[in-house]
Amino acid sequence: MAHYRDLLAQIDALLRPTLGEGRVADYIPELAKVAPDQFGMAIATPDGEVETVGQAATPFSVQSISKLFALVLAIQTEGDDLWARVGREPSGAPFNALVQLDAEKGHPRNPFINAGALVVSDVLCSHYAVPENAVAQFLSRLDGRRLIHFDERVARSERNHCGRNAAMLHLMQSYGNIRNPVDQVLGAYCRQCAIEMTCEELARAVTFLACGGRDPRTGEQILPAAHAKRVNALMLTCGTYDAAGDFAFRIGLPVKSGVGGGIVAVMPNRCGVCVWSPALDRAGNSQAGARALELLTTHTGWTIF
Numbered sequence: 240m241a242h243y244r245d246l247l248a249q250i251d252a253l254l255r256p257t258l259g260e261g262r263v264a265d266y267i268p269e270l271a272k273v274a275p276d277q278f279g280m281a282i283a284t285p286d287g288e289v290e291t292v293g294q295a296a297t298p299f300s301v302q303s304i305s306k307l308f309a310l311v312l313a314i315q316t317e318g319d320d321l322w323a324r325v326g327r328e329p330s331g332a333p334f335n336a337l338v339q340l341d342a343e344k345g346h347p348r349n350p351f352i353n354a355g356a357l358v359v360s361d362v363l364c365s366h367y368a369v370p371e372n373a374v375a376q377f378l379s380r381l382d383g384r385r386l387i388h389f390d391e392r393v394a395r396s397e398r399n400h401c402g403r404n405a406a407m408l409h410l411m412q413s414y415g416n417i418r419n420p421v422d423q424v425l426g427a428y429c430r431q432c433a434i435e436m437t438c439e440e441l442a443r444a445v446t447f448l449a450c451g452g453r454d455p456r457t458g459e460q461i462l463p464a465a466h467a468k469r470v471n472a473l474m475l476t477c478g479t480y481d482a483a484g485d486f487a488f489r490i491g492l493p494v495k496s497g498v499g500g501g502i503v504a505v506m507p508n509r510c511g512v513c514v515w516s517p518a519l520d521r522a523g524n525s526q527a528g529a530r531a532l533e534l535l536t537t538h539t540g541w542t543i544f
């Protein structure tokens with residue numbers, strides 16, 4: 240692990256002077272209060288070791304990173320039937336775009352744009368009494384350290400400013416692609432996005448995707464290897480919305496970002512990674528986070544390409 244430690248220290252030193260460049264998300268007012276110049280990064284290996292730098296133990300709002308874990312739960316319950324309701328293509332559009340969804344008759348392009356994640360939440364509403372708790376409990380199990388909490392202020396703030404997500408749900412309901420009451424799905428989705436976790440915890444939680452779907456801590460097969468491969472493929476092609484091509488070009492790993500400034504990445508057969516810095520670029524991805532991952536794969540040569 241010493242080489243990871245040195246690497247993280249180098250990345251931290253290179254990025255410190257640039258922290259705060261970009262803008263924190265402000266369309267959810269509570270997220271606008273977060274200091275932009277924070278930075279943390281963690282690398283978790285299958286043997287249980289975690290190497291960190293900066294504010295890797297500071298909890299932050301996971302936001303769209305939760306879509307990854309909700310998707311895994313939905314695949315566990317629905318299997319391939321899920322793909323009848325949500326696609327597997329990059330959208331080439333912002334994460335909250337509405338026009339494409341109407342043109343494509345309420346069938347979201349993929350499970351990581353908001354519309355697709357709302358369908359996934361609807362699936363979870365059909366299977367769990369309190370779906371957001373199922374996502375949080377799943378994350379606690381993967382992390383294996385503590386109970387995962389919600390940031391109630393972020394949850395309320397998002398619920399009060401979720402007009403676009405509500406519009407998407409109503410639109411998809413009109414096309415017959417939502418089975419549960421819109422309010423219920425919206426509530427579950429908003430609370431799921433308000434889960435708060437640290438880089439250390441998320442790096443551990445994503446490691447099973449670097450291990451063919453098997454949790455290296457417990458030995459549990461979370462997803463069959465074939466499904467884990469598909470989730471990684473979706474992260475690569477859709478995990479950062481209309482910036483997915485640029486991320487593949489610069490970083491070359493499956494990744495999933497959130498507007499809280501977190502990005503998780505999977506280095507197959509090696510480790511899980513999480514980086515956090517709240518200031519975002521124009522596509523809504525962490526600016527320093529993307530740069531940190533780019534430095535990591537450039538220095539090590541560990542990419543999937």
Ligand code: DON
Binds near residue numbers: 301303335353496497
């Ligand atoms: O629904 C939303 O808009 C937010 N809760 C999540 C969006 C998000 O994180 C997009 N990620 N980059």
